[in-house]
Amino acid sequence: MSLYHREQPFWFKLVFTPRTVYHELLHQARLVRRYTIRADREGWQWRSRILLPAALIVIWMIALWWGEVHVFRSSVDRCDWLTWERWPETASPHRLVLVADPQLVDPHTYPGRPWPLSTITRAHTDYYMRKSFTLVQSHLDPTTVFFLGDLFDGGREWMPSGVANSDTRWRRYGEDYWLKEYKRFGNIFFKEWLRRGFEGHHANHHRKLVASLPGNHDLGLGNGIRLPVRKRFNAFLGEGNRIDVVGNHTFVSLDTVSLSAKGQPDPATGRQGAVDGEGSNREIWGPVDDFLASINETKIRARGRAIRHQNSRIENSLLFHQILDIKDPLITKSVHTAFTPKVDLPSILLTHVPLYRAAGTSCGPLREHLPPSTSPDAETGDYLLSDPQNAIKVEAGIQYQNVLTPEISNEIIERVGDVAFVFSGDDHDYCDVVHRGYTNPRGGGGIREITVKSFSWAMGVRKPGFLMLSLWNPLDKKDQAQASPSGNGASTLQTHLCLLPDQLSIFIHYAVLFSFTLLALLLNALFTATSRSQNTASEDYAPPFLLPQYQFSSISSSAKPKSDTPPSSPLQQQQQQQ
Numbered sequence: 291m292s293l294y295h296r297e298q299p300f301w302f303k304l305v306f307t308p309r310t311v312y313h314e315l316l317h318q319a320r321l322v323r324r325y326t327i328r329a330d331r332e333g334w335q336w337r338s339r340i341l342l343p344a345a346l347i348v349i350w351m352i353a354l355w356w357g358e359v360h361v362f363r364s365s366v367d368r369c370d371w372l373t374w375e376r377w378p379e380t381a382s383p384h385r386l387v388l389v390a391d392p393q394l395v396d397p398h399t400y401p402g403r404p405w406p407l408s409t410i411t412r413a414h415t416d417y418y419m420r421k422s423f424t425l426v427q428s429h430l431d432p433t434t435v436f437f438l439g440d441l442f443d444g445g446r447e448w449m450p451s452g453v454a455n456s457d458t459r460w461r462r463y464g465e466d467y468w469l470k471e472y473k474r475f476g477n478i479f480f481k482e483w484l485r486r487g488f489e490g491h492h493a494n495h496h497r498k499l500v501a502s503l504p505g506n507h508d509l510g511l512g513n514g515i516r517l518p519v520r521k522r523f524n525a526f527l528g529e530g531n532r533i534d535v536v537g538n539h540t541f542v543s544l545d546t547v548s549l550s551a552k553g554q555p556d557p558a559t560g561r562q563g564a565v566d567g568e569g570s571n572r573e574i575w576g577p578v579d580d581f582l583a584s585i586n587e588t589k590i591r592a593r594g595r596a597i598r599h600q601n602s603r604i605e606n607s608l609l610f611h612q613i614l615d616i617k618d619p620l621i622t623k624s625v626h627t628a629f630t631p632k633v634d635l636p637s638i639l640l641t642h643v644p645l646y647r648a649a650g651t652s653c654g655p656l657r658e659h660l661p662p663s664t665s666p667d668a669e670t671g672d673y674l675l676s677d678p679q680n681a682i683k684v685e686a687g688i689q690y691q692n693v694l695t696p697e698i699s700n701e702i703i704e705r706v707g708d709v710a711f712v713f714s715g716d717d718h719d720y721c722d723v724v725h726r727g728y729t730n731p732r733g734g735g736g737i738r739e740i741t742v743k744s745f746s747w748a749m750g751v752r753k754p755g756f757l758m759l760s761l762w763n764p765l766d767k768k769d770q771a772q773a774s775p776s777g778n779g780a781s782t783l784q785t786h787l788c789l790l791p792d793q794l795s796i797f798i799h800y801a802v803l804f805s806f807t808l809l810a811l812l813l814n815a816l817f818t819a820t821s822r823s824q825n826t827a828s829e830d831y832a833p834p835f836l837l838p839q840y841q842f843s844s845i846s847s848s849a850k851p852k853s854d855t856p857p858s859s860p861l862q863q864q865q866q867q868q
Contacts, residue, residue, distance in 0.1 A: 353800065362425055366788070367429060368788075369786060375760050375784060383762040384433055384537025386761060387434070387435050388436050388742050389745050389756050390438040390718075390745060393746055394441070394475060395415045395443060395748050396471065397463065399411075422754075426756070431486075436543075437500065438642055439507075447463065448460070449519070451465045453519075479501070498536065501527050502528030502530055504642065509547055512691075514688075530543065535635065537761030539638050540589055540636065541638045542589075542637055542706055544639065544706075546578075549578040550695070552579065636708065640714075642715050644739065645739055646693045646694050646695060649683075652676060652680045653681055654720075654723075660681075682717050708731050711738055711740075712738070713739070713742060720740075721739075722740050722741075752794055753791070759783060761782065762782060763782040
């Protein structure tokens with residue numbers, strides 16, 4: 291085949307066919323323009339494919355930082371002690387936190403919830419409480435933490451070894467499962483508390499965490515309590531009945547779920563629980579009753595020990611030799627009690643089940659589930675004392691009781707004595723009432739009780755929370771409490787409700803963002819597919835103002851070239867003649 295029957299390179303055309311330069315330049319310009327436009331389009335499509343996912347990733351990172359970090363930190367920071375404490379500038383209060391009803395989610399919480407939703411709920415509630423408690427420790431740094439019961443949800447159902455559960459649903463959960471739940475509770479709360487305790491200025495002997503107060507989900511209620519379950523709880527978490535002197539206040543923890551059996555008939559004999567005899571259920575409520583019988587002496591000893599420890603005195607420095615007559619009344623008293631000075635420290639009662647109140651007693655404006663049905667009084671700012679919509683329901687059922695009975699409540703107040711404040715749990719929502727029927731020995735027109743919110747977002751409240759207590763009760767040189775300016779003992783204690791984030795609202799924000807993400811990716815995919823089809827159709831399109839490409843072709847010897855045909859070169863003429 292002749293050399294000129296093939297497409298010649300561009301340089302050959304310029305050298306041997308000078309008249310085609312114009313056409314070739316137009317052709318090359320068109321090629322450059324076509325591939326430049328195509329490259330630009332493909333580059334734009336490539337950038338669009340990368341920019342949208344990158345933008346979505348950045349948006350999600352910001353959303354996760356907001357929902358998992360910022361919201362929690364800001365919620366805890368808003369509760370800073372200095373924002374609500376109203377003490378004199380020279381005061382150094384003792385700061386304390388009350389945590390109620392964490393109720394670790396387990397198979398007993400949502401028995402009908404299928405896997406994996408049940409596992410996800412359990413894991414996230416643990417994560418929520420661990421993160422919140424860690425922020426409480428790092429940002430608020432309380433010196434003391436008290437738990438108000440219901441540490442577990444199904445703790446009363448996980449039987450110790452050798453004890454059969456009457457409910458067949460929970461028989462496969464036993465001692466080993468309870469031990470795993472106890473370890474789980476420790477990983478959420480104890481681990482962070484201990485870690486903070488070993489850090490620098492936090493390592494001091496004043497720090498205290500008490501989690502021994504049981505709830506009805508830990509032990510049961512009244513006659514529903516099984517003694518092996520209670521013994522196990524006390525062995526791992528401490529005695530439910532105890533006295534702690536904290537911040538010059540006497541905290542009395544009382545196992546009211548066991549004491550509730552005192553007014554119930556024994557299921558075995560039918561006798562009233564208050565009857566002390568063989569076959570009665572005194573083995574359930576008896577330890578609490580014995581604790582109350584000696585509570586005054588126990589408080590005196592505990593207060594004296596705390597004051598000596600606070601002033602760095604020797605433990606037995608108050609004991610001395612004294613000759614007493616056999617008829618001296620001091621002979622019949624405890625030596626510690628007789629020679630321990632009586633220190634005037636307010637008593638704070640801690641109970642899982644709230645005290646009795648009349649049905650419909652209003653809980654105040656901070657209650658989340660059922661806010662007050664009416665607005666406060668324009669002059670006094672007080673809400674109605676009776677508001678059934680805003681009250682804790684006075685009712686009871688199997689293994690639960692919303693409030694204690696009137697008889698048990700009266701007995702507790704009378705025997706504990708000097709009760710200035712009461713804190714309870716169980717209800718999961720906030721409730722603030724004043725028991726006008728009881729006399730506050732320090733004035734104030736009744737005993738105030740606050741029911742603390744649950745610490746878990748899975749317990750029926752949108753915004754969980756905890757209660758902060760600031761205690762300031764300075765003592766004089768004689769170890770006696772200094773008179774408060776108002777003369778009211780309640781002025782030695784200030785409270786503040788701290789709310790944690792609304793986890794359900796965070797999930798809703800995530801769901802909206804997820805829907806937006808899917809919509810953006812779908813629209814981007816449709817736009818990319820449409821652009822690609824348009825680019826494919828436009829690749830063969832030639833603009834009408836461009837000249838057609840000049841093609842070389844062989845010229846026969848018999849054909850006469852047209853006037854506009856370029857003349858053959860000498861080499862072409864010689865080859866044609868041959």
